[in-house]
Amino acid sequence: xxxxxANSIYWMARYLERAENIARxxxxxxxxxLDSTVESKEQWEPLVIISGDYDDFKERYGVxxxxxxxxxxxxxxxxxxxxxxxxxxxxxxxxxxxxxxxSEMWAEVNKFYLILLDAENSGxxxxxxxxxxxxxxxxxxxxxxNTDTTMSHGEAWxxxxxxxLLERADKTSxxxxxKYFLLLPRVEDVGTPIDNIGWAALLNSASAxxxxxxxxxxxxxxxxxxxxxxxxxxxxxxxxxxxxAQISLHEITGNDIGTFQNKAERRLGRLRSDLDYxxxxxxxxxxxxxxxxxxQTKLNEVGDAIFDTxxxxxxxxxxxxxKEVSQ
Amino acid sequence: xxxxxxxxxxxxxxxxxxxxKPRPGTKILIDRLSSFPxxxxxxxxxxxxxxxxxxxxxxxxxxxxxxxxxxxPFDILPRIVxxxxxxxxxxxLKQRIYALNLFINDVYxxxxxxxxxxxxKDILYSSKCIQPKCEGLNPPKGIWCHITGSDLVRDKDGVxxxxxxxxxxxxxxxxxxxxxxVLKRTFPLVFEKSNILPVDxxxxxxxxxLQYLAPSNVESPKIALLTPGIYNSAYFEHSFLAQQTGIELxxxxxxxxxxxxxxxxxxxxxxxxxxxxxxxxxxxxxxKAFNPDSLLGVPGIMEAYKSGRVALANAPGxxxxxxxxxxxxxxKIIKYYLGEDPVLPNVPTYVCWEDKDREYVxxxxxxxxxxxxNESGGYGLLMGTYASVKQRAExxxxxxxxxxxxxxxxxxxxxxxxxxxxxxHFEGRHVDLRPYILYGExxxxxxxxxxxxxxxxxxxxxxxxxxGGSKDTWVLSDLPK
Numbered sequence: 001x002x003x004x005x006a007n008s009i010y011w012m013a014r015y016l017e018r019a020e021n022i023a024r025x026x027x028x029x030x031x032x033x034l035d036s037t038v039e040s041k042e043q044w045e046p047l048v049i050i051s052g053d054y055d056d057f058k059e060r061y062g063v064x065x066x067x068x069x070x071x072x073x074x075x076x077x078x079x080x081x082x083x084x085x086x087x088x089x090x091x092x093x094x095x096x097x098x099x100x101x102x103s104e105m106w107a108e109v110n111k112f113y114l115i116l117l118d119a120e121n122s123g124x125x126x127x128x129x130x131x132x133x134x135x136x137x138x139x140x141x142x143x144x145x146n147t148d149t150t151m152s153h154g155e156a157w158x159x160x161x162x163x164x165l166l167e168r169a170d171k172t173s174x175x176x177x178x179k180y181f182l183l184l185p186r187v188e189d190v191g192t193p194i195d196n197i198g199w200a201a202l203l204n205s206a207s208a209x210x211x212x213x214x215x216x217x218x219x220x221x222x223x224x225x226x227x228x229x230x231x232x233x234x235x236x237x238x239x240x241x242x243x244x245a246q247i248s249l250h251e252i253t254g255n256d257i258g259t260f261q262n263k264a265e266r267r268l269g270r271l272r273s274d275l276d277y278x279x280x281x282x283x284x285x286x287x288x289x290x291x292x293x294x295x296q297t298k299l300n301e302v303g304d305a306i307f308d309t310x311x312x313x314x315x316x317x318x319x320x321x322x323k324e325v326s327q
Numbered sequence: 328x329x330x331x332x333x334x335x336x337x338x339x340x341x342x343x344x345x346x347x348k349p350r351p352g353t354k355i356l357i358d359r360l361s362s363f364p365x366x367x368x369x370x371x372x373x374x375x376x377x378x379x380x381x382x383x384x385x386x387x388x389x390x391x392x393x394x395x396x397x398x399x400p401f402d403i404l405p406r407i408v409x410x411x412x413x414x415x416x417x418x419x420l421k422q423r424i425y426a427l428n429l430f431i432n433d434v435y436x437x438x439x440x441x442x443x444x445x446x447x448k449d450i451l452y453s454s455k456c457i458q459p460k461c462e463g464l465n466p467p468k469g470i471w472c473h474i475t476g477s478d479l480v481r482d483k484d485g486v487x488x489x490x491x492x493x494x495x496x497x498x499x500x501x502x503x504x505x506x507x508x509v510l511k512r513t514f515p516l517v518f519e520k521s522n523i524l525p526v527d528x529x530x531x532x533x534x535x536x537l538q539y540l541a542p543s544n545v546e547s548p549k550i551a552l553l554t555p556g557i558y559n560s561a562y563f564e565h566s567f568l569a570q571q572t573g574i575e576l577x578x579x580x581x582x583x584x585x586x587x588x589x590x591x592x593x594x595x596x597x598x599x600x601x602x603x604x605x606x607x608x609x610x611x612x613x614x615k616a617f618n619p620d621s622l623l624g625v626p627g628i629m630e631a632y633k634s635g636r637v638a639l640a641n642a643p644g645x646x647x648x649x650x651x652x653x654x655x656x657x658x659k660i661i662k663y664y665l666g667e668d669p670v671l672p673n674v675p676t677y678v679c680w681e682d683k684d685r686e687y688v689x690x691x692x693x694x695x696x697x698x699x700x701n702e703s704g705g706y707g708l709l710m711g712t713y714a715s716v717k718q719r720a721e722x723x724x725x726x727x728x729x730x731x732x733x734x735x736x737x738x739x740x741x742x743x744x745x746x747x748x749x750x751x752h753f754e755g756r757h758v759d760l761r762p763y764i765l766y767g768e769x770x771x772x773x774x775x776x777x778x779x780x781x782x783x784x785x786x787x788x789x790x791x792x793x794x795g796g797s798k799d800t801w802v803l804s805d806l807p808k
Contacts, residue, residue, distance in 0.1 A: 002581050006594045095557050099569035099576045107381050114380070155594070252594065310594045 005100055006159045007311040008093040012101075013147075013163035015090035016109070019083045020140035021171035022051070022073050025178070027133040028205030032198060033066070044069040050178040051081055070129075075120050083136060084116050102150040108143040115139060158248035162306065165248070169241035170299050175205055176228050177292045199224055206236045225288060226280040238295070242272040252310070264305040271298050328365040330357060330745070333753045339483050339742040340755060341406050352409045352803045355520050360404070369750050372403050375509045384505045384563060399502055400796030402746040403513050406758055406778040410805035413524075416479065416487060416762065417772045419671030424475055424764050426661040427492065427648050431471040433664075434647055435461045445663050446656050450680065453731050454653060455701045456495075456646025458609055460616050464633065466642045467540045468767075473640035474533070474604075475764045476500070476777075480674070481742035488674045488739070490759065491654060494645040496606050499777040499797075500763045501564035504529060504571070506799040507775075524774035524802045529763070530571035533604075536767030537574070540638035541601045548601035550574040551591065553582070555607050555623045565606050574604070584627030589637045602638045603628075609643045617643075651700045651734045652678055675737060679730040688735040689726065692719045695735040697726065710787070712738050741787055744798060746780060757781045759789050760800065774802040 025047050033043060045064035048057045053072075056079065061068040076082045080089075087109075094101060094109040115135065119125035125132040144164070151157050199219045203209040208227065211234050216223045231237035246268050250257045253265065260266040283291045334346045342353045349357040360368065379398050408416070433440050434451060435458075441448045451457060476497025478490040507526050511518055534550070541548030554565035556578050569576035581591050582600065590597040605612060611621040616629035631637045647653060655676040661669045677684040677695070688695060697709040709722045726733045743755035762776035778798040779789035789795040 001594055002575065002577065003592045003594055004578065004581055005576075092557070095562070095566070097576075098563075098566035103382065103570070110381055 001100070001155050001159075003311050005097050005156070007307075008097045009100065009156050009159045010163035010306070010311075012090050012093035012097065012109070013160040014167040015086040015093065016112070016140055016143055017164045017167040018081065018171065019086040019090070019112075020137055021168070021175070022081070022083050022086070023133040023136040023140075024171075024205045024207075025050070025175060026070060026073055027130070027137075028175070028201050030129055030133070031204065032201045046178040048072065050174040053079055053081055070126065074125075075116075084120060087112050087116050097156075100156050102146065104146040104150045105143060108139065108146050112136075112139045112143065155252055158251045159310075161248040162245050162252070165241040165245035166299060166303060168236060169238045169245070170296060172206060172228055172236050172238050172241070173292045173295055173299075175202065176225060177289060203227075208234060208236060222280055222284055225284065229283070230275060230278060230280060239272070239275040242268065242275060246272050249306075262305070262309045264302065264309040267298070267302045267305045271295075271302060328363055328368045328753070329361045330753060333745055333755075335743065335755060337483065338740060338755060338757075339481055339485050341408075341481075341742055341744045341758065342404075343745075350407070350409065352521075353407050356405070356407070356514070356517050359514065359517050365751075368403075368747065371513050372747055375401060375403050375513050378509050378512065379505065382505060384502065400782060401506065401509070402780060402782075402796055402798050403510065404745050404747070404753070405510060405799040405801045406744045406760070408760075408775075408800065408802045410803050412487070413774060413802045415670065417774075419487075419489075419669070420477055420762060420764055420772050421770045422661060422665065422667065422670050423477070423489065423492070423657065424472060424766055424770055426664045427475075427494065427657070428470060428472050428766060429664040430660045431494075431642075431645055431648055432469065435464055435644055440660070440663055443663070445659055446653070450652055450656075450731075451647065454647050454650040456609070456644075456650055458617075458644035458647070460629065461642070461644035464642070464644070467542070467635065467638045470540070470766050471642040472645045472648075473536060473540070473642075473766050475766070476761045477764065479671070479760045479762070480739055481760075483740040483742070485742075487671060487760075489657070489671050490674055491651070492649060492657070493761075494648050495641065496608065497761070497763070498561040498564050498606075499761055499779075500529060500773070501567040502797050503763070503773070503775060503777050503800070505567070506797060510799040521801070522804045522806065524804050526773055526775045529773050530568065532765055532767075532771055533568065534572040534574065536765045536771075537572075537602045537604055537638075537640060539767040540640060542635060542638070545601045549591075549599060550602040550604070551577045551582075551600050553577055553579065553603050553605040553607055553625075555579075555611070559606075561606065568604075575600075579607070579621075579623045579625050582625040582628070584625060584631050587631055587634055587636055589625065589628060589631050600637060602640070604640045609646060612639075612643060649701075651676075651698055652680060652731065655734060674739065677735040679726050679733040679735065684735075685726065685730055688733075689723055692723060692735075694737060696738055697722055697733055697735045700732050700734060710738070711735075738787075741781075744778070744780065746782065746796075746798075748784075754784070756784075757787050757789065758798070775800040 029043060029047060044066055047069055048054050048064055051073065057072050060078070061072060072079055072082065074083045077085055079085060091109050091113045094106055098106050119132060147157070147160055199221065200209055203212050203224060206228060212224065212227050215227065227234060227237065229238045232240060232243070234240055246257060249265060249268055253261060255261050255265060258269070260269055331347070333343070335343045342350060342357065344350050376398065379401055384398055430440065440446055441451065472494045474497065476493045476499060478493065479487050480490050481487050503526055537550050538548055552565055552569045552574055554562060554576060556562065559565070566576055575591065577591055583590050583592065583597070585597070589600045589603070591600055607623050610618040611623045613624050613626060613629040614621045615626045628637065629643070632639050654673065655678050658669045658673055661667060677688050679685040679688055688697065692709070692711045695711045697711065699707045709718065711719060714722070741757035741759065744758050745753040746756045748754040758778050758780045760776050760778050763773045765771045778800045779795045780798055781787055781789045781794070782796045783794055786794070
């Protein structure tokens with residue numbers, strides 16, 4: 001398929017997944033607020049920190065009050081990673097590939113956009129924030145469901161999967177990073193059942209609470225981290241995302257998993273293998289934040305490699321990573 | 328919501344013969360509409376608009392700052408064309424397109440029509456849309472104008488006239504297809520009871536026509552639709568047609584000419600393209616052949632085309648027949664090439680380039696519509712009847728300065744169709760009709776077309792860029808269902 005089209009589909013999926021996950025960040029904080037005794041600033045500032053746009057926020061808003069953070073992450077068009085910006089970009093990308101995606105998919109992206117425009121204009125969304133953020137999650141799911149059931153699972157679909165899964169892996173790592181930091185300042189508390197409410201909220205933000213319960217019963221921080229990083233079956237766990245992303249990547253190229261012919265396959269394969277053989281106690285003793293930070297950097301490198309391999313039309317012989325032996 | 332107070336007045340109404348008397352083919356619809364309470368009709372109108380909006384059936388208005396996308400205003404009352412009228416239109420358009428294709432080919436090759444003194448050479452060579460680069464060109468299968476969207480209007484006497492031909496990149500066919508989808512949902516019972524000719528096979532016919540153009544040694548040709556990109560006002564249509572036909576939608580940057588062939592950049596390297604339905608104007612198509620500043624086109628594509636390695640639809644150069652001065656000669660063109668009288672007449676046209684005509688125009692500006700020869704979209708024209716004395720005087724100067732650039736036509740009293748006004752009642756509004764014609768193995772006229780409606784009371788300007796809307800167009804068949 002056209003490189004430009006593949007690129008647009010990949011980003012369409014990424015941006016929609018991003019919008020959904022930001023809704024999840026905000027939603028979990030709103031829930032926490034109802035039960036928590038933590039001060040508001042402490043509670044909202046990490047959200048901006050993990051979004052990676054702290055400087056921009058600080059400059060334009062100053063204090064991380066609830067309203068400021070919610071507005072920055074939801075309706076601020078000058079924040080390229082806000083929900084509304086993400087949906088606008090997703091729709092622009094979808095617009096350029098309308099002939100490739102199904103009409104149903106386009107209709108859902110378009111509705112997503114119209115919902116946000118409505119909310120932006122009416123200003124009433126935040127009167128009932130739970131409904132509003134839930135609607136955003138549901139709209140994303142409607143899109144994903146339509147994608148799954150109305151589009152052929154060929155190359156274009158695999159680019160959609162690739163974009164969505166890499167974005168989701170990144171965002172799950174960020175949700176975990178932020179909350180871990182907030183909920184568990186002292187390392188000696190790891191492994192003890194504390195602050196049940198906070199952890200339940202964290203799991204909820206990844207829609208993981210019930211699935212976690214089936215596996216672990218008691219809420220223990222290290223198990224929560226294990227579930228969200230290493231679980232093989234839960235669709236928002238980082239490892240699951242990478243596993244499925246790798247399958248899509250190899251469906252696109254036609255190469256066997258376990259081998260690589262380009263640097264996207266090499267980097268993603270390596271990152272996934274790291275997780276395959278990782279152990280949660282090790283991760284925590286070395287520092288969960290450091291682990292997640294390193295993971296995000298490597299994931300970005302996977303993204304760069306995908307761009308170079310498929311979207312910019314460079315060939316393998318120009319690819320420095322490929323000078324290393326392929327197997 | 329009834330038609331008791333609806334009065335066609337002195338106009339030709341497409342649905343009513345006279346007050347209270349629907350035309351024979353419209354009775355099922357009118358009865359159905361009359362049986363609905365007002366609220367029901369308004370709800371159906373709202374549902375139709377919502378469907379179009381959710382489908383993203385939008386176009387771009389450049390002058391509007393508030394947002395770049397709008398839905399094309401849509402009115403749920405269809406325009407209905409009776410079988411005998413349609414048979415006449417279809418016959419006339421086939422004749423016209425066949426003759427125009429011969430004409431374009433002649434202009435760029437033997438120029439017999441000039442040698443035989445039918446059209447002055449100066450007229451042709453002063454047309455802005457003539458492409459000297461096309462001289463000597465023999466397009467695949469001898470076809471130049473593969474896709475045409477002729478604008479027809481109906482005067483108060485009920486006669487259909489051709490207003491213009493649009494042989495370059497006519498747009499709007501996607502609205503015809505989407506409008507039909509929406510109306511089937513809006514009036515399912517009426518569709519069931521009536522015998523309305525389908526338009527839904529247009530994408531399939533388009534695709535077959537494009538395949539027909541492929542170089543004969545190519546077994547399964549790769550076809551692409553070349554768009555200027557998402558900021559083009561007709562982008563929705565480009566992507567819609569690509570989606571419905573399954574052909575690849577490409578932008579100029581996706582294509583590259585190598586070793587005389589055209590390729591597209593894909594995730595797996597370069598792939599050859601055999602047929603291109605281009606929706607980019609001639610001037611922007613190839614910076615090497617035409618406008619060197621174009622960033623939209625594909626450098627070298629014209630050479631690939633001339634060598635027969637890629638087919639283009641429409642061929643470059645067809646715009647010469649869109650020139651409104653050349654248009655005035657179409658009846659003579661038909662007579663010259665086919666030896667027949669035109670089935671569909673032109674709107675009577677005064678060519679300001681000719682002294683006698685110009686004198687008449689200048690003396691009768693208050694009765695005429697004056698149009699520039701090479702504009703489209705309803706821009707730059709003078710509606711003499713409604714213009715002020717000052718506007719007319721200014722226009723007279725323009726005409727004297729550059730007579731070649733102007734033609735004039737009497738102000739027609741366009742036919743009307745009822746629309747819903749103020750969510751309250753029906754009123755007549757003026758319409759035109761743009762059927763779409765495909766020229767491949769044979770000539771196909773889509774049964775229907777885009778009915779554009781001037782939604783402003785009394786307005787005769789139907790262009791979407793100037794406040795026009797659209798309606799579904801039902802062509803009735805007299806064959807038993």
